[in-house]
Amino acid sequence: xxxxxxxxxxxxxxxxxxxxxxxxxxxxxxxxxxxxxxxxxxxxxxxxxxxxxxxxxxxxxxxxxxxxxxxxxxxxxxxxxxxxxxxxxxxxxxxxxxxxxxxxxxxxxxxxxxxxxxxxxxxxxxxxxxxxxxxxxxxxxxxxxxxxxxxxxxxxxxxxxxxxxxxxxxxxxxxxxxxxxxxxxxxxxxxxxxxxxxxxxxxxxxxxxxxxxxxxxxxxxxxxxxxxxxxxxxxxxxxxxxxxxxxxxxxxxxxxxxxxxxxxxxxxxxxxxxxxxxxxxxxxxxxxxxxxxxxxxxxxxxxxxxxxxxxxxxxxxxxxxxxxxxxxxxxxxxxxxxxxxxxxxxxxxxxxxxxxxxxxxxxxxxxxxxxxxxxxxxxxxxxxxxxxxxxxxxxxxxxxxxxxxxxxxxxxxxxxxxxxxxxxxxxxxxxxxxxxxxxxxxxxxxxxxxxxxxxxxxxxxxxxxxxxxxxxxxxxxxxxxxxxxxxxxxxxxxxxxxxxxx
Numbered sequence: 001x002x003x004x005x006x007x008x009x010x011x012x013x014x015x016x017x018x019x020x021x022x023x024x025x026x027x028x029x030x031x032x033x034x035x036x037x038x039x040x041x042x043x044x045x046x047x048x049x050x051x052x053x054x055x056x057x058x059x060x061x062x063x064x065x066x067x068x069x070x071x072x073x074x075x076x077x078x079x080x081x082x083x084x085x086x087x088x089x090x091x092x093x094x095x096x097x098x099x100x101x102x103x104x105x106x107x108x109x110x111x112x113x114x115x116x117x118x119x120x121x122x123x124x125x126x127x128x129x130x131x132x133x134x135x136x137x138x139x140x141x142x143x144x145x146x147x148x149x150x151x152x153x154x155x156x157x158x159x160x161x162x163x164x165x166x167x168x169x170x171x172x173x174x175x176x177x178x179x180x181x182x183x184x185x186x187x188x189x190x191x192x193x194x195x196x197x198x199x200x201x202x203x204x205x206x207x208x209x210x211x212x213x214x215x216x217x218x219x220x221x222x223x224x225x226x227x228x229x230x231x232x233x234x235x236x237x238x239x240x241x242x243x244x245x246x247x248x249x250x251x252x253x254x255x256x257x258x259x260x261x262x263x264x265x266x267x268x269x270x271x272x273x274x275x276x277x278x279x280x281x282x283x284x285x286x287x288x289x290x291x292x293x294x295x296x297x298x299x300x301x302x303x304x305x306x307x308x309x310x311x312x313x314x315x316x317x318x319x320x321x322x323x324x325x326x327x328x329x330x331x332x333x334x335x336x337x338x339x340x341x342x343x344x345x346x347x348x349x350x351x352x353x354x355x356x357x358x359x360x361x362x363x364x365x366x367x368x369x370x371x372x373x374x375x376x377x378x379x380x381x382x383x384x385x386x387x388x389x390x391x392x393x394x395x396x397x398x399x400x401x402x403x404x405x406x407x408x409x410x411x412x413x414x415x416x417x418x419x420x421x422x423x424x425x426x427x428x429x430x431x432x433x434x435x436x437x438x439x440x441x442x443x444x445x446x447x448x449x450x451x452x453x454x455x456x457x458x459x460x461x462x463x464x465x466x467x468x469x470x471x472x473x474x475x476x477x478x479x480x481x482x483x484x485x486x487x488x489x490x491x492x493x494x495x496x497x498x499x500x501x502x
């Protein structure tokens with residue numbers, strides 16, 4: 001196989017604002033106009049291959065929303081229903097962040113098993129971890145078992161956030177791929193709202209925290225059964241075929257059958273054509289040899305890693321968890337009655353997140369990824385500087401903080417929220433996608449944990465105003481990164497993205 005430096009130099013991500021579709025006079029990849037036209041699909045048939053993987057995002061969001069209420073119930077003498085309710089701040093932190101540390105473990109596991117298991121079986125394993133973790137957490141007889149249950153649930157989160165974007169990206173028609181992967185973020189936010197809502201109903205019930213954590217078990221079951229029923233990713237099967245991991249003809253026929261199920265009867269005989277086109281592309285792009293760990297940090301995959309890991313890193317270190325931490329106090333300073341109830345504030349913000357994510361879903365395949373990123377992150381910059389100014393100079397004008405908070409949440413959900421996950425599922429070459437995406441997911445959860453850990457001491461040291469201004473400066477750096485580094489992938493097949501963007 002030709003090494004990366006022997007591949008045609010189809011583009012460079014150093015060209016300012018260059019779309020991935022803008023290439024110079026170089027050899028074109030083996031994707032023809034006929035291939036794009038052969039992507040016939042039924043919208044109805046495309047729903048379930050998106051829906052069941054996206055339930056992993058719903059469960060992730062539910063965990064975030066439910067835990068904020070469950071920890072309140074868990075520490076209550078009257079409603080906890082346990083004798084060990086007097087938890088220290090460290091113990092509460094372990095309950096809250098246990099799933100986050102589990103997600104880090106899941107991301108590391110995904111690096112080693114993703115390409116062996118395939119996307120479908122990884123999602124089945126993820127649903128099993130969700131289910132087992134929820135049951136152990138709900139039935140926990142003591143604190144240690146509770147943390148173990150939270151960690152197992154977190155492993156499910158790490159696997160789902162790794163495999164779901166890949167499965168959706170590899171099985172979706174390119175015309176609606178952006179919308180479907182962005183909808184996964186919509187499901188995460190929807191899960192948060194459901195978690196906050198169920199938690200608020202059960203927070204004062206005796207042993208309500210057990211019911212809160214048990215409430216997601218039916219969703220985990222539906223996800224597992226659904227993924228068992230869905231076919232494998234045709235691209236993963238074809239990757240196995242060209243790498244000699246099975247009988248070529250059998251795997252090719254299996255890929256055709258899977259593609260027919262994924263696209264519906266409307267694809268007809270063109271399923272075979274599309275499979276042949278994908279095989280030609282994979283051969284042209286040099287996917288026939290098994291990837292080594294070292295290749296992840298070389299050539300095309302290094303470029304993809306910079307794009308993907310850079311986006312999810314900036315997604316976390318521009319202060320999103322910190323801004324939401326201040327939401328109740330900001331609403332309280334503005335005199336809103338809901339400010340006395342953090343759960344209601346969370347539901348309100350969750351509904352705003354849902355609305356703005358829906359707007360991003362509708363726009364992403366029309367406007368493209370770069371316009372949403374550049375516009376949304378610009379809004380984040382303005383919002384963070386307004387928040388910093390409020391805490392430093394404008395404390396007597398609470399309306400500034402409320403506007404800045406709502407602007408930040410809306411801008412984030414138009415940009416980093418959905419587009420970050422979308423881009424990491426698109427940019428990695430197929431044979432390195434499993435491992436590359438696992439590194440990006442690990443960066444995401446690792447940065448999340450770092451921000452959560454460092455926020456309180458930094459706030460004590462610098463004050464909220466300075467901290468938000470620092471986040472604002474980081475957001476400006478992220479704008480520069482997006483403008484110079486991140487390509488446009490709208491309307492391109494995954495093979496075209498690899499050929500033209502990397």
